[in-house]
Amino acid sequence: MATGRGAAIGVAPHSQSYPHPLSLSASFPSITTFSLSRRHSFSLSSTKEKKPRVNLLLGSAAEPTTTSSPSSSLQNDATFVSDTEFSLAKVSFGVIGLGVGCTLLSYGFGAYFNILPGSEWSALMLTYGFPLAIIGMALKYAELKPVPCLTYSDAQLLRENCATPILKQVRNDVIRYRYGDEQHLEEALKRIFQYGQGGGIQRRNAPKLKMIREEATEEGKYCLALVFEAKALQLSDFEQRQAKFASFFGPGITAEVGKGEEEGLYEVKLISDTTL
Structure with missing residues (x-):
């Protein structure tokens, strides 16, 4: 193997910095699990014992060893959490x-x-x-039918103490079966977008909730992201009603509007003002 500044092998425990593009995490327990984090790094983690990560760093020298604080470890914990809680509301x-x-x-x-x-x-x-x-x-x-809910582990830790009662209710309502409603959050969308009224939109163009996502912001706040499909609307239609989203799902939250990952998808992030 060639040596020099092009490649280096080092030990990099958890730190506040983001992982390098190519990382190889090795551990040697008898039982291992494979997890995918939202920072797009693949790691093998042990269910019994955690050992230091051995990273293969390309294009830079090895980083010095640093220790992480409790607050940074909360923000770096960004793995998906599967919802295994049983509830009759999730049964058809x-x-x-x-x-x-x-x-x-x-x-x-x-x-x-x-x-x-x-x-x-x-x-x-x-x-x-x-x-x-x-x-x-x-x-x-x-x-x-209920909509999919993607939950990050750091947001799950914040939900109990930081999420407002309204945010908890919104989450519980959309992940269970409902009967007689045309769509999820129907009453909220009707008031925010004012179907058929002056300055509003046509009911046939109403956005549809496709999924929700629980995540933590960089400031360590709980965030419930609502992902809507609205092919007949523009981003400006959501931006004009950003304050209405905050007032309807408030108090104690801040609303942020942006485009989704795909065409025709828009995200409304409801961020709780409560912190740990």
């Missing part, structure tokens, strides 16, 4: 009602014609199976 009652109703109807008809055992219960199964199937179909028709 339409699927449950339709499944139970169709099962009772199928078995009831089979028992009635002596294809299946339990003919004495066939009338009862048919009596309850039919309305359950109808209710299940109605709920399935009026069902509004």
Whole structure:
């Protein structure tokens, strides 16, 4: 291997600086997990013991060893956290009602014609199976599925103490099944964009919530980012209503508006003013 200023091998523990473009993190436990951080660096981390990272630095000399403060370690913890919490709100009652109703109807008809055992219960199964199937179909028709929620680990630590009650309610409302609503945050968008009113937009051009993202700002504040799809709108349409977003989802928050990663996507970041 060639030597010189072009390549160097060094030990770089956690620090406040961003990792170099090419980093190789090595650890030697019996069980390892593979994680992807939003700073686009790949690392192998141990579930038992953490060891210093061995970085291969290209194009620069090895950095000196530094120690990180508690506040910086909170901001550098930027891995995705999967939502494993079980809640009935995340279960589709339409699927449950339709499944139970169709099962009772199928078995009831089979028992009635002596294809299946339990003919004495066939009338009862048919009596309850039919309305359950109808209710299940109605709920399935009026069902509004939850939107994806991407949560960073540093934001998860801030949510309990820094997120306002309204931000917590918004998050909980959009990640569960709803029934009868045309879209998520329908009442909020109706007031902010003033459908069909002077200075407002047409209802058919209303933005649709595609996903939400929980993250921490550089100042260590909790941020709930709402990602909307609005192909008929411009960034200026959101910028004009930035103050309305802050007032509707306030108090105690600051709203920031910007473009999303793809064409036709716009982000509204609701940043809590509360800090640890």
